[in-house]
Each structure stands twice: as structure tokens, then as C-alpha cells.
Amino acid sequence: MFKKLGFAVLALALIAFPLAGCGGGDDDVIRIGVYEPMTGVNAAGGEMTVEGIELANELFPEILGKQIEIIVVDNKSEPQEAANAVSRLIDRDNVHAIIGSYGSSLSMAGGPVAEEAGIPVVGCSPTNPLVTLGNDYYFRVCFIDPFQGTVMANYAVNELGAKTAAIIKDVTQDYSVGLSNFFKQAFVELTGDADSIVAEINYNTGDQDFTPQLQTAKAANPDVIFAPGNYAESALLIKQAREADITVPILGGDTWEAPDFLDVGGDAVEGVVYSTHFTAQAPVTARSNEFLDAYRNKFGAEANAFAALGYDAYLVILDAIERANSHDPGDIRDALADTQIFEGATGIITLDENGDATKSAIINTVENGEFVYLTTVHP
Amino acid sequence: MSGTEFTQHIFNGIALGSLYALIAIGYTMVYGILRLINFAHGEILMSAMFFAMFGVTLFSLPWPVAFLLAILLTAAFGISIERMAYRPLRNAPRISVLISAIGVSFLLQNLGLVVFGARPKAFPRPDMFNQLWHLGDVSVLSLNLYIPIFTVLLLIGLTWFINKTRTGMAMRAASKDLDTARLMGIDVDKIISITFGIGSALAAFGGIMWAMKYPSIHPLVGLFPGLKCFIAAVVGGIGNVPGAMLGGFILGVGEIMLVAFMPELSGYRDAFAFVLLIFILLAKPTGILGEKTAEVKS
Numbered sequence: 001m002f003k004k005l006g007f008a009v010l011a012l013a014l015i016a017f018p019l020a021g022c023g024g025g026d027d028d029v030i031r032i033g034v035y036e037p038m039t040g041v042n043a044a045g046g047e048m049t050v051e052g053i054e055l056a057n058e059l060f061p062e063i064l065g066k067q068i069e070i071i072v073v074d075n076k077s078e079p080q081e082a083a084n085a086v087s088r089l090i091d092r093d094n095v096h097a098i099i100g101s102y103g104s105s106l107s108m109a110g111g112p113v114a115e116e117a118g119i120p121v122v123g124c125s126p127t128n129p130l131v132t133l134g135n136d137y138y139f140r141v142c143f144i145d146p147f148q149g150t151v152m153a154n155y156a157v158n159e160l161g162a163k164t165a166a167i168i169k170d171v172t173q174d175y176s177v178g179l180s181n182f183f184k185q186a187f188v189e190l191t192g193d194a195d196s197i198v199a200e201i202n203y204n205t206g207d208q209d210f211t212p213q214l215q216t217a218k219a220a221n222p223d224v225i226f227a228p229g230n231y232a233e234s235a236l237l238i239k240q241a242r243e244a245d246i247t248v249p250i251l252g253g254d255t256w257e258a259p260d261f262l263d264v265g266g267d268a269v270e271g272v273v274y275s276t277h278f279t280a281q282a283p284v285t286a287r288s289n290e291f292l293d294a295y296r297n298k299f300g301a302e303a304n305a306f307a308a309l310g311y312d313a314y315l316v317i318l319d320a321i322e323r324a325n326s327h328d329p330g331d332i333r334d335a336l337a338d339t340q341i342f343e344g345a346t347g348i349i350t351l352d353e354n355g356d357a358t359k360s361a362i363i364n365t366v367e368n369g370e371f372v373y374l375t376t377v378h379p
Numbered sequence: 380m381s382g383t384e385f386t387q388h389i390f391n392g393i394a395l396g397s398l399y400a401l402i403a404i405g406y407t408m409v410y411g412i413l414r415l416i417n418f419a420h421g422e423i424l425m426s427a428m429f430f431a432m433f434g435v436t437l438f439s440l441p442w443p444v445a446f447l448l449a450i451l452l453t454a455a456f457g458i459s460i461e462r463m464a465y466r467p468l469r470n471a472p473r474i475s476v477l478i479s480a481i482g483v484s485f486l487l488q489n490l491g492l493v494v495f496g497a498r499p500k501a502f503p504r505p506d507m508f509n510q511l512w513h514l515g516d517v518s519v520l521s522l523n524l525y526i527p528i529f530t531v532l533l534l535i536g537l538t539w540f541i542n543k544t545r546t547g548m549a550m551r552a553a554s555k556d557l558d559t560a561r562l563m564g565i566d567v568d569k570i571i572s573i574t575f576g577i578g579s580a581l582a583a584f585g586g587i588m589w590a591m592k593y594p595s596i597h598p599l600v601g602l603f604p605g606l607k608c609f610i611a612a613v614v615g616g617i618g619n620v621p622g623a624m625l626g627g628f629i630l631g632v633g634e635i636m637l638v639a640f641m642p643e644l645s646g647y648r649d650a651f652a653f654v655l656l657i658f659i660l661l662a663k664p665t666g667i668l669g670e671k672t673a674e675v676k677s
Contacts, residue, residue: 040599043497171646202646206603208593211391212638213645219384232499232595239594243511244387245518263501264595 040077149182396631421605457579
């Protein structure tokens with residue numbers, strides 16, 4: 001009897017897996033592959049991004065008289081899987097263009113695969129400069145970390161009057177390492193003091209205990225702590241910091257914007273400050289409002305920055321297909337590279353010679369368990 | 380490093396170490412009797428966290444009730460895993476059981492992903508564990524003081540149970556030689572079920588404490604404690620209950636001290652556990668408190 005039950009459970013689990021993406025050669029359909037973390041440490045980021053992409057697909061389902069099909073593949077928040085996901089989208093699903101991925105390390109793993117196959121990719125939120133650098137097929141609709149790091153260093157020095165800072169970074173995330181370096185550069189420059197970074201401490205993705213790191217930071221007695229990283233680790237880190245009686249302001253980057261950050265962090269994350277791409281509290285273009293209304297209609301909630309970036313990545317590809325008047329991957333790439341003053345939900349997008357968008361940054365804080373808009377910083 | 384700071388690190392290390400110890404005991408008990416590394420231990424831990432969370436948030440039970448129910452449910456869950464996945468393979472080669480254990484582990488992870496979703500959820504922490512106590516300049520979360528106390532009490536209870544009760548005696552007999560124990564009239568299947576029940580209940584207790592200490596739970600949350608505590612059990616001498624406890628403390632305090640004294644190596648914290656494991660395996664393959672005869676029985 002138990003044996004039968006065991007098999008039933010097993011069968012159920014197998015069926016429950018999505019049997020997605022049947023490969024196609026149908027030429028009347030334009031296929032856009034999406035590789036995002038739907039499981040693992042970055043799952044919330046991937047989910048939010050895909051929500052935006054699906055919304056865009058619902059509102060703009062065709063171009064050049066052809067249907068657009070989006071094929072979502074889970075990259076499991078692991079670089080190895082991200083590279084596999086991209087080759088799967090190219091080899092099996094024959095996609096014409098790709099969107100992805102949340103997480104710079106994941107994007108950097110997928111990039112070379114797409115470049116080799118000659119398929120253009122538009123990233124939504126990978127902010128590390130190395131994602132697009134030297135890769136002619138990678139573009140992105142967000143700003144990059146040198147800017148984001150400078151914005152946060154400026155905020156620390158000018159708004160908080162900080163003279164010293166401690167950095168706590170996730171050494172396994174290119175995003176966290178890169179952003180920390182740019183913050184450090186800018187902070188040292190702004191304070192004019194080469195020793196103004198009093199502690200630089202590391203942890204790994206997946207760590208849950210940060211108490212020894214936090215003691216080191218506490219002993220260095222900084223005016224402010226900069227701790228960019230995944231929302232889940234960051235929320236635990238901030239919670240433990242407050243429990244260790246560390247009361248100084250804590251700053252971070254765009255990855256913090258996830259409901260899970262608030263949920264896990266609770267009271268501890270009140271007052272933390274981070275930079276992000278977009279906020280529903282300060283729409284920037286006519287398209288922002290259009291997007292926000294559509295998002296409210298579909299999900300019954302306010303949109304977040306990652307959904308907005310997903311939405312924009314999809315539209316930028318559509319715009320390129322329209323201008324190229326072709327859905328050949330090579331033609332899409334060339335048209336993407338020429339993207340100028342495109343009006344997206346997150347702002348006006350012009351891609352530079354590296355394929356990066358230059359855009360304003362938003363600074364948010366957490367107040368009463370919600371993300372609250374503080375200010376906009378222009379490049 | 381100041382004295383205060385060092386004391387603070389010791390406190391943190393003991394809290395983490397006793398969590399490792401609690402969970403490692405489950406590994407060691409199952410191994411002691413079945414010579415099986417129960418790779419699904421981490422997932423049993425994860426299930427307990429979700430049972431407890433749903434008890435408090437979804438069914439609005441008072442937390443002591445929810446936690447107790449979660450522990451009982453998890454014990455029952457552990458017993459049914461043994462029945463479904465391990466008992467049918469009782470006479471199969473040991474490698475088959477090991478593969479079955481890995482299969483259960485993956486099955487539960489993926490089932491968790493389908494049922495609960497991948498995004499981390501907050502775990503409720505009762506006020507009793509939420510206070511920040513100051514002992515001089517050292518600040519300690521009350522939870523971090525309760526955890527070692529609970530661990531020691533449970534270990535004393537368990538040791539008493541194993542050494543003084545008839546069931547405990549039967550467990551010891553079964554761990555020496557399963558077949559002879561059966562010939563002596565011991566209901567071996569029942570003893571194995573009880574062992575799984577106790578091991579899973581301890582895992583559940585450890586899991587709930589873990590979730591309160593690190594209140595971010597998701598279906599893969601058991602992986603990391605599962606692996607670390609397996610190492611703790613081997614370091615202490617797998618099959619040996621006080622050994623698991625010792626291994627847990629060594630691992631917990633060692634990890635915290637590594638990061639504390641060599642902050643630049645903090646990214647290699649997990650490697651510490653493996654390096655420790657390698658050294659132990661080279662120097663004393665049976666673990667610190669392991670018996671020499673541990674691997675004689677084939």
C-alpha cells in the first residue's frame with residue numbers, strides 16, 4: 001500500500017513539472033527566449049521580471065503581422081544552468097532574440113553562448129559593466145554599477161555626512177563585488193581620505209549566519225555600512241546587524257527591491273536606503289503610466305522596478321524588429337545597437353557603444369514596511 | 380581583538396554549534412542503526428520549518444502548540460519516509476538505499492518548490508526569543524542563549540533514553556547487529572521506526588530553532604544545514620551521539636572563529652567544514668569519538 005502511495009506521489013511530482021517549450025521551426029512566429037532565475041536564491045527577482053515580460057507580451061502580442069511567442073526557461077540562479085538555458089533556447093527552441101537575466105553572474109555566463117550563436121540578448125537588470133563589455137550581442141535597458149556605486153557613495157557622503165564606511169559584500173556575486181568596488185572608489189574620492197573604508201568583509205551566497213562578519217564591522221566603527229547583495233541574504237544580514245546593536249545606516253543596491261526583502265527583514269530593514277531603476281511613486285514617461293495601469297489591472301498591485309525593466313526589454317526588442325523590418329537575429333542585433341531615445345516605462349533608452357542604457361537612478365528607503373521614494377539622481 | 384569581542388564570538392559560535400549538534404544527532408542515530416546516511420535529513424528539516432510556519436501563520440495556532448505539532452508531524456513524516464523509501468530495500472545492497480535516500484531528498488526539494496514556491500518566506504519568532512540582552516558590552520539575542528540550553532537538555536534526555544529504557548537497549552542492540560537483534564526477539568522494524576521518529580523529531584526541533592535564528596525559509600533551505608551537520612556527525616564519529624554533539628560544536632565555533640580572526644577568508648567559510656572533514660578522515664577516519672569497530676560490520 002505504501003509502495004503504491006510512493007509511486008503516486010512520484011508521478012504527481014513529475015507531472016507537476018512544467019512541460020514547457022516545444023521546439024519549433026514555424027516561421028510565422030517570432031520566438032523570444034527568456035532565461036531568468038525562477039528557483040534558487042534569485043527566484044523573486046526572476047519572477048518579478050517575467051511578470052513584466054508577460055504583461056508586455058499580452059499587450060503587444062505581434063509585430064510585422066507575426067505572433068510573438070515567449071519561451072521562459074529557469075536558470076535556477078546558477079551560472080552553469082544559465083549557460084545551459086541559453087543554449088537550450090537557441091538549439092532547441094530556435095529563438096530569434098533573448099531576454100535575461102536577473103543577476104550579473106548569470107548574465108555573464110549566458111552571454112558568450114548567445115554571442116557565439118549570433119543571437120542578440122537584452123538584459124533587464126544585470127548591472128555589472130562586464131555583462132556587455134566585449135560582447136557585441138549583449139544589450140541592456142538598465143544603468144550600470146559604476147553609476148549606481150557613485151550614486152550611493154554620494155548619498156552616504158552628502159546626505160548622511162559619512163566620513164567612514166564599511167563594505168560587506170557577497171564574493172560569489174559579480175554584482176556585489178563590482179558594485180562594492182565602484183562604491184569604494186567614489187567614496188574615497190569624495191571624502192579625500194584613502195583610509196575612509198574602514199572594513200571590507202566578505203560572505204558567500206547562501207550564507208545565513210553573518211554574526212562574525214558583523215562583529216568585525218562593528219569593531220571598525222564606521223559611519224555607514226554598504227552591503228549590496230541578494231535580497232534574501234541582505235535581509236538576514238541587516239536583521240542580524242540590528243540584533244548585534246549596530247545602529248548606523250545601511251545602504252545597498254537595486255537587488256533589495258523585492259517583497260521578500262521586506263517580509264524577511266521585518267522591522268530590521270526600516271530606514272535602509274538603496275538605489276533602483278524605477279518606482280511607481282515617480283513615473284517618468286507617458287509609457288510609465290500606461291505600464292503601471294496595465295500592471296495594476298493584471299496583478300492588483302503596484303509594479304516594481306524589475307517588472308518595469310522586463311517590460312522595457314521586450315519593447316526594445318519589438319522596436320528593433322520593427323525598425324529592421326525583419327526578425328533575423330543578425331538584423332535584430334544591428335537594429336538594437338542603433339536604439340535611440342526609445343520611450344520605455346523606466347525612462348528614455350539610448351544604447352551606447354557598449355550596449356548600455358544611460359538612465360537616472362532612483363533612491364528609495366523602507367518606511368512602515370514599504371518601499372518609499374526619496375529622490376531621483378540624474379547621470 | 381578585545382575581550383568583549385572575543386566573548387561575543389564565543390557566544391555566537393556556541394549558538395551556531397549547538398544547532399549543528401542537534402541536527403547532526405539525527406544523522407548519527409540513523410547511521411548507528413541502519414548504516415545509512417539519510418540524505419533526506421535536510422529536507423525533513425525543511426518540512427518541519429514549513430509545518431511550523433503554516434501552523435502559526437495559516438492556522439493561527441499559538442506558537443508552542445504549532446511548534447509541538449510540527450515536531451510530531453515531522454516525526455511521523457520521517458517514519459513514513461523510512462517505510463516507503465528504505466524498508467522495501469532492507470535486504471538490498473547498501474548502495475541502493477543510499478541512492479533511494481538521495482532520490483527522496485530531490486523529490487522533497489522539488490515537491491517543496493511546486494507546493495510552496497521558490498521565494499523565501501519569513502518565519503515567525505516569538506517574543507520570548509526576540510529580546511536583546513546585554514551582559515556588559517556583549518549583546519546576546521535571547522534565542523542564542525536558549526538554543527544551547529535546549530540542546531544540552533535534549534542530549535541528556537536522549538542519553539538517558541538510550542541507556543536506561545528497554546527501547547533504548549533494543550536500539551543499542553540493533554546498532555550492534557541487526558540480524559542477531561532480530562533473532563533475540565527484538566522487533567527490529569519497530570526499533571528502526573522509533574529511531575527515525577526520534578531522529579526526525581530532533582531534526583524538526585533543530586530546524587525550527589534554525590528558522591527562528593535565520594528567519595528566511597524556502598524549499599532548498601535544508602541543503603546547507605544538511606550538509607554541514609553531516610560533516611559534523613562524521614567529524615565527531617558517525618554513529619556516536621556525544622560525538623555528533625562534539626562535532627557540531629567544533630564546526631560551529633570553528634567557523635565563527637575563522638571568520639572572526641581572518642576576515643579576508645570569510646568567503647571560504649564553507650571550505651572550512653570540508654577541510655576539517657578531510658583532516659579528520661586522514662587522521663582518524665572513524666571520527667573523534669568514533670569506535671574502532673564502526674566499519675567492521677559489512
